[in-house]
Amino acid sequence: xxxxxxxxxxxxxxxxxxxxxxxxxxxxxxxxxxxxxxxxxxxxxxxxxxxxxxxxxxxxxxxxxxxxxxxxxxxxxxxxxxxxxxxxxxxxxxxxxxxxxxxxxxxxxxxxxxxxxxxxxxxxxxxxxxxxxxxxxxxxxxxxxxxxxxxxxxxxxxxxxxxxxxxxxxxxxxxxxxxxxxxxxxxxxxxxxx
Amino acid sequence: xxxxxxxxxxxxxxxxxxxxxxxxxxxxxxxxxxxxxxxxxxxxxxxxxxxxxxxxxxxxxxxxxxxxxxxxxxxxxxxxxxxxxxxxxxxxxxxxxxxxxxxxxxxxxxxxxxxxxxxxxxxxxxxxxxxxxxxxxxxxxxxxxxxxxxxxxxxxxxxxxxxxxxxxxxxxxxxxxxxxxxxxxxxxxxxxxxxxxxxxxxxxxxxxxxxxxxxxxxxxxxxxxxxxxxxxxxxxxxxxxxxxxxxxxxxxxxxxxxxxxxxxxxxxxxxxxxxxxxxxxxxxxxxxxxxxxxxxxxxxxxxxxxxxxxxxxxxxxxxxxxxxxxxxxxxxxxxxxxxxxxxxxxxxxxxxxxx
Numbered sequence: 095x096x097x098x099x100x101x102x103x104x105x106x107x108x109x110x111x112x113x114x115x116x117x118x119x120x121x122x123x124x125x126x127x128x129x130x131x132x133x134x135x136x137x138x139x140x141x142x143x144x145x146x147x148x149x150x151x152x153x154x155x156x157x158x159x160x161x162x163x164x165x166x167x168x169x170x171x172x173x174x175x176x177x178x179x180x181x182x183x184x185x186x187x188x189x190x191x192x193x194x195x196x197x198x199x200x201x202x203x204x205x206x207x208x209x210x211x212x213x214x215x216x217x218x219x220x221x222x223x224x225x226x227x228x229x230x231x232x233x234x235x236x237x238x239x240x241x242x243x244x245x246x247x248x249x250x251x252x253x254x255x256x257x258x259x260x261x262x263x264x265x266x267x268x269x270x271x272x273x274x275x276x277x278x279x280x281x282x283x284x285x286x287x288x
Numbered sequence: 289x290x291x292x293x294x295x296x297x298x299x300x301x302x303x304x305x306x307x308x309x310x311x312x313x314x315x316x317x318x319x320x321x322x323x324x325x326x327x328x329x330x331x332x333x334x335x336x337x338x339x340x341x342x343x344x345x346x347x348x349x350x351x352x353x354x355x356x357x358x359x360x361x362x363x364x365x366x367x368x369x370x371x372x373x374x375x376x377x378x379x380x381x382x383x384x385x386x387x388x389x390x391x392x393x394x395x396x397x398x399x400x401x402x403x404x405x406x407x408x409x410x411x412x413x414x415x416x417x418x419x420x421x422x423x424x425x426x427x428x429x430x431x432x433x434x435x436x437x438x439x440x441x442x443x444x445x446x447x448x449x450x451x452x453x454x455x456x457x458x459x460x461x462x463x464x465x466x467x468x469x470x471x472x473x474x475x476x477x478x479x480x481x482x483x484x485x486x487x488x489x490x491x492x493x494x495x496x497x498x499x500x501x502x503x504x505x506x507x508x509x510x511x512x513x514x515x516x517x518x519x520x521x522x523x524x525x526x527x528x529x530x531x532x533x534x535x536x537x538x539x540x541x542x543x544x545x546x547x548x549x550x551x552x553x554x555x556x557x558x559x560x561x562x563x564x565x566x567x568x569x570x571x572x573x574x575x576x577x578x579x580x581x582x583x584x585x586x587x588x589x590x591x592x593x594x595x596x597x598x599x600x601x602x603x604x605x606x607x608x609x610x611x612x613x614x615x616x617x618x619x620x621x622x623x624x625x626x627x628x629x630x631x632x633x634x635x636x637x638x639x640x641x642x643x
Contacts, residue, residue, distance in 0.1 A: 098433075131440075132433045175429045182422035185408045204426030284421055285402030 095141045095230075096208045100130035103144050105173070106166045111152055123147035135207070141231055157257070160233035164240025168248065179204070180245060181282045186274050187251035191215055191223060213238070221271040228264045235265025242269065250279025295382035303390045304412055309336045311385035313351045321410040322391055325372065325400070336389070340364045343373075354378050355387055362389075372400070393417070398424060455525040457503060458510035466524035466532055470585045473534065474577075480536045481544050481576045484592035485513065485551065487529035488569040488604045501561045505568060508559050516551045532592070539578055541609055545634055548572045548607035556605060571599035575610040594618055607634055 107116045120127060123143040130136065149156045168177045183193030183200070193200075198210040211229025218224065225242070227234040239255050246253040252273040258266035296317050299306045304321035315331050323330065331339045342348040344363040355378070362376040375394040378387050393400040397417050400406065411417045449456075453465030461469065473480055487509065494502035506529070513523045513531055522534040538544055552572060558565035573595025577583040591610040598614055599606040608614075 131437055133430075133437045175425065179422060179426055179429070182418060182425070200422070200426075203423060205430050283405065284407055284418070285398065285400075285405070 095136050095138045096205070097130050097134040097136055098132045098205065098208060099141055100136055100144060101132040102167060103141070103148065103163065104130050105170075106163050107148055107152070109170055109172060110162070110166065115151060118151045119144065119147045122151065138230065145231065145233070156233060157236040160236035161240035161243075164237040164242075165244040166240075167244075168241055169244040177248065178282070181248065187246055187249040187253070188271060188274060190245060190249065191225075191269065191271075194225065211238070223269040223271070224258070225267045225269060226264045227267065233265075235260070235267050239267050242267070247277075248280045248282075250275060250277040252276035292383045292386070299382070299388065302412060303388075304410065305391040307331075307336070307340075307389045307391065308382070309351060309354070309387045309389060310383070311351070313337060315339065316386070321406070324404045324406060324410060325366070327404075339367060340374075340389075341367055351387065354389075355380060358387075364391075372396070372403075397421070458507055458525050460510050460514070460531070461522055461524035463524065463526045466522065466526060466534070467585070469522045469524075469534060470588075473536075474583055474585055478536060479539055479577050480534055481538055481574050482588045482592050483533040483535060483544070483548060483572055483574040484589070484596045485531040485533065485548075485570050485572045486596055486600070487531075487555070488571060488600075490529040490568050493566045493568060497561065497564055497566060501564065501566055504561045505559050505566050509555060509568075509570075512554050513551060516547060516554070532589070539576065541576075544574055544576075544609075545607055548574065549634060552605050552607065569605045571596055571604050572607040573597070573599055573610065574607065579610065591615070 104116060104120075107119055117128070120129075123146070124140050145156070145159065148154070149159045152159065154162070167173055168180050179200075180190070183197070184190035192215065194213045194215050197213055201208050201210050209230075211227045211231075211234040214226040214228075216224045216226070225235075225238060227238050235257050239257055242253070243255055246255075251271060254270045254272065256268045258268050260266070296308065299308075299317075300319050304319045306317070306319040307315055307322055308317035310316045313335050315334055315336050318326075318330060318332060336351075336354075337349060342354075342362055342364050345357065345360070348354050348357055348362070358378050358380055360377070362378065364374050364376050366372055366374075373394065373396055375392045376389050378389045380387055382388065397420060401417075401421065408418050451464075453461060453468060455462040455465075470482075490502065490505065493505055506525070509531070510523070510525065513533065517523060517533060517535060520536055524532045524534075526532050535544065535547070538547075552570050555568060555570040558567050560566075573592050575588050575591040575595060577588070579591075580587070591614075594614045595608040595610040598608040602608070
């Protein structure tokens with residue numbers, strides 16, 4: 095697994111719960127290691143262990159933990175560059191949804207060996223969509239649900255999101271776009287480097 | 289209504305940085321994004337060549353020459369701002385005597401986006417500019433992460449080197465390793481000899497044949513020294529071309545002399561490196577724990593040093609044992625300048641002149 099993934103979990107735990115909690119997580123999940131390097135590759139088995147240990151140590155149900163991580167990735171000030179990269183996907187929330195199909199390829203352009211869950215957006219009409227997430231790690235649907243919720247806020251769009259469960263190993267998230275320009279949204283200037 | 293309006297509307301979507309020039313050379317249409325670079329004022333009705341300067345090719349100064357350059361890549365800038373370099377291509381149309389000039393920011397798109405506060409809506413949906421900006425940010429974020437990693441690795445490496453007991457070039461102990469071993473052996477009350485070996489003419493090899501040759505020679509020297517002692521002895525590289533050996537459980541000077549002279553003889557053999565012969569030699573000085581009532585690391589190193597310099601003064605490629613006399617002579621010599629100290633030293637049978 096790409097170090098960026100483990101590093102993201104590490105940052106999430108430290109930024110939201112503190113370094114002591116992180117030490118407790120890593121002691122259970124991957125003894126002998128205190129932090130992960132974003133640019134290294136780690137054994138695939140470590141990541142699920144980290145997530146399960148985080149869920150236990152932080153006393154947060156696994157699906158909610160995944161949602162929190164998804165939202166954290168695109169809304170925490172420490173990860174502003176990532177939010178900006180997501181905003182390059184589209185001018186409004188709908189445009190952004192359409193860009194999700196390309197997200198794994200976009201990620202690969204930036205970091206060649208980064209493998210994201212496979213995403214597929216189906217349009218049901220009248221502002222209703224279903225996003226299928228197929229990843230190596232359980233709960234990628236919950237992760238994207240949290241991420242989409244934060245991105246909707248970022249664009250100022252009013253949406254409802256719902257995890258529809260798993261079909262043949264693929265997690266389904268339903269999206270209803272109620273109002274594209276519901277609130278102000280956060281600023282995004284193309285030319286300002288975060 | 290102008291008959292060309294539908295075509296101009298098309299152009300404004302497909303090429304939002306278009307500028308249309310009429311038969312008289314006046315600007316008659318400016319696309320919405322092109323308008324942004326004028327910072328609010330419209331250049332319509334002004335002469336194209338009053339607003340833009342075509343830098344390359346150089347001779348495009350009128351509508352005829354602009355028309356003749358149709359389809360070619362043009363480099364232009366605004367008269368008002370030499371800094372804003374633009375790429376462009378001119379084509380005839382859409383009106384009978386009109387010329388459409390389509391502008392692009394080229395590689396300066398990043399600066400332009402900042403300077404004119406452009407948004408995704410300012411670029412044609414098919415334009416790759418947004419993808420380019422995305423890539424630039426993504427790559428700088430990835431690069432920053434890599435740089436952070438390099439910095440951390442570098443400092444970890446420096447720390448590891450500082451704590452290392454081994455010389456990375458030769459694999460011998462380094463000064464720290466030697467000090468640790470010496471302290472341990474003295475604490476255990478072991479009997480041993482401390483031999484200081486210093487290469488002669490090594491600097492000449494480095495200077496004339498280069499550092500690669502110098503490094504190769506040091507590695508070869510390390511091999512020779514290692515092969516001449518037993519596995520429980522210690523060989524350390526303590527400086528550029530200085531080595532210290534700790535030889536355990538040898539109390540007899542003749543045996544030590546033999547070992548030293550054999551090493552010196554082998555070190556005096558030319559070492560071939562990339563078709564050149566590297567010619568060095570070595571001098572050695574030795575002291576033994578049995579010389580002292582209470583052996584002390586610092587004292588032993590200084591005494592082996594004195595013996596070594598006696599070897600050097602006696603003509604190099606020699607081996608000398610420390611004596612009280614040497615120390616007395618050194619004290620005497622201070623201030624009086626160095627002379628031949630006449631210490632008893634032995635030299636191996638060496639073929640050829642090593643000087």
